[in-house]
Amino acid sequence: MASVTLKQANTIIEKAFAKARAMKVKPLGVVVLDDSGHIVSAQREDGASMFRIDIARGKAWAAVAMGASSRALAKRAKDNPNFLITLASTAQGKFLPQTGAALIRNAAGEIIGAAGGSGGTGEEDEACCAYGIEQAGLVADASA
Numbered sequence: 001m002a003s004v005t006l007k008q009a010n011t012i013i014e015k016a017f018a019k020a021r022a023m024k025v026k027p028l029g030v031v032v033l034d035d036s037g038h039i040v041s042a043q044r045e046d047g048a049s050m051f052r053i054d055i056a057r058g059k060a061w062a063a064v065a066m067g068a069s070s071r072a073l074a075k076r077a078k079d080n081p082n083f084l085i086t087l088a089s090t091a092q093g094k095f096l097p098q099t100g101a102a103l104i105r106n107a108a109g110e111i112i113g114a115a116g117g118s119g120g121t122g123e124e125d126e127a128c129c130a131y132g133i134e135q136a137g138l139v140a141d142a143s144a
Contacts, residue, residue: 003034004104004113008136009041012104012115016132017045020120028119028128031056032104033064035112037094045119052118058096059125060116062087063103065095067111069142071126073097100125103141104133112138 004012009032016030029044029052044052059070066073066087077084077097088095099122104113115133117125130140 002106002112003036004032004040004138006040008032008138009113009115011136012129012132012138013041013043014132015135016115016117016128017043019128019131020045020117020124023120023124023128025120025124025128027052028117028125029053029056030115030117030129030132031060032115033057033060033113035064037061037064040113048119055096055098055118056100056116056125058094058116059098059101059118060114061091062095062097063101063116064111064114065091067103069103069126070097070101070116070122071099071142074099074122098122100129102126102130102133105139105141107139109139111141
């Protein structure tokens with residue numbers, strides 16, 4: 001199975017930032033991970049706080065680790081908080097089940113990575129990441 005490329009990851013981030021500016025979202029940090037949870041690209045806009053990359057990575061890592069959008073994971077966290085707290089602890093702080101990331105799928109529907117954002121609301125972060133994924137010619141999965 002192919003993974004997200006550096007060129008695709010950088011396009012995702014560039015377009016996510018453009019969407020954030022169009023939406024007047026606070027400065028974002030965006031992280032794109034491959035299907036194994038490794039960083040392909042990570043950037044933060046000028047003025048983004050120091051935590052943005054860590055939070056964006058945690059959202060994307062949780063999504064790709066569980067094969068579910070961060071929106072779905074946030075919903076699961078409300079229904080079964082102890083399980084998600086245990087996962088976060090087991091992942092040594094890398095797992096953040098909060099809205100703000102989308103899975104990246106190829107044309108065949110296979111998960112090839114995830115993009116996570118931090119700076120706006122979870123919904124804004126998710127919308128920016130999904131837009132970037134789609135602009136890179138890939139399929140964004142942010143479904144609950």
